[in-house]
Amino acid sequence: MKIISLLIITSALMASACSSPAATTTAPATMSPPAITASPKPITPPGISVTPTAVTSPQPTPSVSIIPPVSTTTNPPVPAIDASALFKQNCAPCHGFNREGVVGPALTAAALTSRGRNTQFIIDTITNGIRNMPAWKDRLTQAQINALAQFLQS
Numbered sequence: 001m002k003i004i005s006l007l008i009i010t011s012a013l014m015a016s017a018c019s020s021p022a023a024t025t026t027a028p029a030t031m032s033p034p035a036i037t038a039s040p041k042p043i044t045p046p047g048i049s050v051t052p053t054a055v056t057s058p059q060p061t062p063s064v065s066i067i068p069p070v071s072t073t074t075n076p077p078v079p080a081i082d083a084s085a086l087f088k089q090n091c092a093p094c095h096g097f098n099r100e101g102v103v104g105p106a107l108t109a110a111a112l113t114s115r116g117r118n119t120q121f122i123i124d125t126i127t128n129g130i131r132n133m134p135a136w137k138d139r140l141t142q143a144q145i146n147a148l149a150q151f152l153q154s
């Protein structure tokens with residue numbers, strides 16, 4: 001009887017030993033799939049959702065900056081009569097960037113008034129020059145010279 005009971009115990013131990021490795025094989029099989037599927041899922045959606053936002057925002061910005069050049073090309077006379085810029089480019093070397101006078105005399109409104117210069121004299125002087133003052137009729141348009149005369153008296 002003792003031998004039979006030992007056989008029963010050993011067979012029961014073997015049966016439990018066989019069932020336990022079966023349980024351990026199912027455990028790692030279920031562990032690995034969720035580890036793979038979990039990591040790519042959170043990375044991909046934010047990566048895609050951020051990129052279109054960054055791409056769409058620069059696109060309206062250049063399209064907005066294209067519109068102002070179109071409106072300025074419709075008004076070419078306006079930049080042509082930028083008298084302040086014309087003076088800095090052409091006259092400031094001899095008359096000073098603040099019209100204070102260098103080689104040529106001061107051309108502030110007060111200085112011109114004190115010498116009794118009117119608009120016509122200023123336009124004639126710029127157009128034809130006088131002594132060391134060069135003529136500008138071949139380099140500036142009549143509209144530019146008129147704008148410069150108005151600018152100097154302001």
Ligand code: HEC
Nearest residue numbers: 090091094103104105115117122125126130131132133148
């Ligand atoms: C190369 C130097 C030079 C440049 C450049 C020059 N000027 Fe003159 N300008 C003179 C000189 C010198 C005189 C004085 C001429 C004289 O009366 O002997 C003068 C005189 C004048 C006068 C008359 C001032 C007065 O009360 O008698 C005006 C106005 C004038 N310049 C405007 C201009 C303008 C506007 C420009 C730019 C488009 C210009 N000048 C560029 C040298 C220059």
